[in-house]
Amino acid sequence: MTTTPKAGVRAHARPRGGSPDAPMTHAQIMRALSGLLLGLFCAILSSTVVTNALPRIIGDLGGGQSAYTWVVTASLLAVTASTPLWGKLADQFSKKILVQSALVVYSIGSLVAGLAPNPATLITARVIQGLGGGGLSALAQVVLAAMISPRERGRYSGYLGATFAVATVGGPLLGGVITDTSWLGWRWCLFVGIPFALVALVVLQRTLNLPVAKRDVKVDWAGAFFVSAAVCTLLIWVTFADDKYAWLSWQTYTLVGASIVLALIFLFVETKAAEPIIPLRLFRNPTIALASLASLFVGIALFAGTVFFSQYFQLARGDSPTMSGVMTIPFIAGLFVSSTVSGRVITRTGKWKGWLLTGGVLLTAGLALLGMLRYDTPYLFIALCMALMGLGVGMTLQNLVLCTQNQVAPNDLGAASSTVTFFRSLGGAVGVSVLGSVLTTRIGHYARETVTQLSPPDQAVAAKASGGGQLPDLALLPAPVRTWLESAYGHGIGDIFMYVAPVALIAFLVTLFIKEVPLRASSGLVQAAEAAQAAETAEAVAGIPVPAEAVDAVAQAPGAEGIPVRGRVRAAGSEPVPRAAVTLTSPEGRQVTRAEVQADGSYTLQAPGFGRYVLITSADGYQPQESTIVVDDESVVHDVLLTAPTG
Template identity: 70%
Template sequence: MTHRQILEAISGLLLGMFVAILSSTIVTNALPRIIADLDGTQSAYSWVVTAALLAMTASTPLWGKLADLASKKLLVQIALVIYVAGSVVAGLSQSTGMLIACRVVQGIGVGGLSALAQIILAAMISPRERGRYSGYLGATFAVATVGGPVLGGVITDTSWLGWRWCFYVGVPFAVLALVVLQKTLRLPVVRRQVSLDWRGALLMSASVSLLLIWVTLAGESYAWLSWQTFAMTGGALALGAAFVWVETWVPEPVLPLRLFRNRTVTLASLASLFVGVAMFGATVFLSQYFQLARGESPTRSGLLTIPMIMGIFLASTISGRIITRTGRWKVWLVTGGLLLTAGLGLLGTMRYDTPYWHIALFMAALGTGIGMMMQNLVLCTQNQVDPADLGAASSAVAFFRSLGGAVGVSALGAILSSRVSGYLRDGFTDRGIPPARAAAEAGGGSAIPDLAELPAPVRTVVESAYGHGLADIFLYAAPAALLAFVTVAGIKEVALRTRSGLQQAGPPDGGAGGSARREQPAAKARG
């Protein structure tokens, strides 16, 4: 395929990726207002994000396996439809419980869009050339990431729109992506009997969900060392062991364990787990810092995160082009791990009155590290597996990144609630403010406070408590980034292949693996 043909083919994919990332970022700066309007708590704040990440985590391997068995084009379109349905209902939410349930549906669709975009790129483009096009994905990620919070802030601050439109605004982009995909994306479809590992998917989801519920409630609803802790952690481990056992004998495992015999796949998956903890677990709470520690509006909160987004944009696009030209990719992973660790550590020193230019530099380092690592971990994994396993391997990396993000957001959210409560208590005591009255006005560290309604002395204490508490969770996330750095340092650099997945698989004329043909519009597609 020529460069122009590839760009035409991936145009719909880029739109789909834009929708997927937009759905995650557009609510970032709106969440404090959303949770306050729905009378939610800090735990609900974390779970609105965690629910979508958990659904992505559970569904990504399934999407990857389906991509190895069925029409990739049809799967992308199904993922878009699921996303649209979840978004429309999410905008009608009347409680945090309803919103969390809708975020699960959104997460299933977004998981498909994220996984399938990487898989289709791998099928069409050789690893050596893929860095160039991965840069386009990185640029799309950056645009949606910087545009989402700003757009969400503007929508939230606009009285005649309101935060519910944060969920509706992505729907037209999804419909446009459906139309573009229908006209431009054509890939061979390999006919094989589909055997989905539903048992493995259910066991994996149950194990991760139980672990996240324990992390969210421990220390608040019951003690960390209690019978509930032992019951939940023991249950999560038992379900995890059952998942591994099921994966050893089912014909089409949702997460093929044989892939992890390859050292690069294993280390890249581990690194993605740690990157997910650092990336999602830390960046999700930046909007809370700007709104609750510095009193900024949702719109300004989005604009203030631009240094991080520019770091992601520049690092992903520049590294992709240089990798295509030189074929060297490990240096970007190692440098990204160092910058990610440094950025999180430096953000851990901030307070509510830290000069913004300091924070801007810290965010730029964080974003640059993310941009260097995220796409290139997928690239080095795809370079090491057979064409038949491209879907499963790509989704494995995405699975561990989403898993790390879900665990990170849930765990750091629980830590934040505890730290803020302690800092509020200490701040009120130091200023001689009656703790009971002040804590009630400030939400006691559990509810999301509205700074505009707080008296000046209480507001200062709340801003200081959130500034210090949010800095603490960046420090807690920094060791995960350090582990990501150590892990990628152990990956052996292998020269990038010069043939795409479809070229390696051979011409679409059947063979031992089954018959294949060029994919036509969805009305005629089968498989």
């Protein structure tokens, strides 16, 4: 339900006991978020801390560009496949226990990854890490939506953005320092998240206490299996295409066909599931459908862009892992500033679409300019491009989730939030896989094109350095060969950014069609409490005539017309719901007055005087909605969002 408070209205949750339950205070929210943000920090750290260490890790374990790509892709794949399941479980089970479970899974994966003796074991461990990280990423959004209204959520989304920024900038720096420290080594990059996860477990146990809806649940395990299988098959194809086999080959036709069949089976299973992992009815809402599509393209741009920064700075410019992390600070600074500033402004104004569009423009511009990269490009130009990209990411990521959460009922918050995150992770996983394969081809092209510029002895060294499929150690190469290889990497990675820029542009074009809907002013918990009472109270007042004393009270109220209570009633797609019935009752359930919603969705009632009332809204084809309003001023404005029945 939507509530847009103006002067004189306060919305409260009412648990079944009937006593008012005021929204959480800022201090209560921050205490509850402390452990959650620490868990989210772990999830992000697991990806970023190895970014600058990967060239060293893959080199020590004897892997090549394919292994480099798969270490990143494996984690993204697990995040992608598990996110919808975590989100759906959050609608059915204790969110606190789920977050703690995700932390345990993440810690196990980190331990195995740190002990990995070869690339295959490391990739397997990254899958386990991704399963835990997917839960932490999805559940952070779900818990935030449960505690905080969309109107206020921008402020707290800024804290999520700040956590993302700190983990993103701190991770590469920390990973670089660990890798360059002889008595630690790169394995500690994979162990370092475990202490944070253990602390988060303890903090969450003490601070995060959310009510649990007690109801029969049916987990859609079949849906989880088929969506995972479809995604895995797709990623296997894009990873090995143009390496193990041609893009157009029988392997391609087989894998793509299998992925399509598995996806169709998944869609069929979802139509039959009692509790679908991704409720397909959500996509009837244009905002959710468009936000999911935009997230897919943003994911490609974000992950494909950031993953190759470390390779550029280390293999195209010869920087150390630590300096590679320092070099990416402009990107993180842009993300930090835009996420925190946009979140606070959105909280004050309730307007979010302008930030979303601006972010799309900046992201596209930053990637397009990065397409001009070469190994000797001035760093000042690179820093400016990364800052633009960071500003765009900060304005885009959280707002796509926010506009989705603003459109759904409380019992769909988990599924809707994880759906947007799922498409973002899917885009990232596919983008990294495809572009990793493309990068290998482009580097090889530029290397062959320029190798004749080297002397015959240096050509022999170059052939050995670029052979074997392993990442080169630039420090061991003669100066001419090193410059030749750096040039090939710089030009190839520049091409990757150039290819990604149109993808970011598509994301921007999609967001143009997302309709801006005013942010609700009640949190998921408040809405859930109201919805729990709605059916009961609607039953209690159904068929009760207007008492004579209520009519008299309205007639005798100040101004002879009472105190106006007005607003608009709309559906999830923001269209008005004409002829809906709006009933004002006393807290005891006695009907005071009622009205019919006009064609434009507006309604007006007259409250007999100051006090607390229950507003019940019902219409054919929608769930009845109830909220408690407090009339203590000359006028009350209260908007209502009606949702379709679940199931």
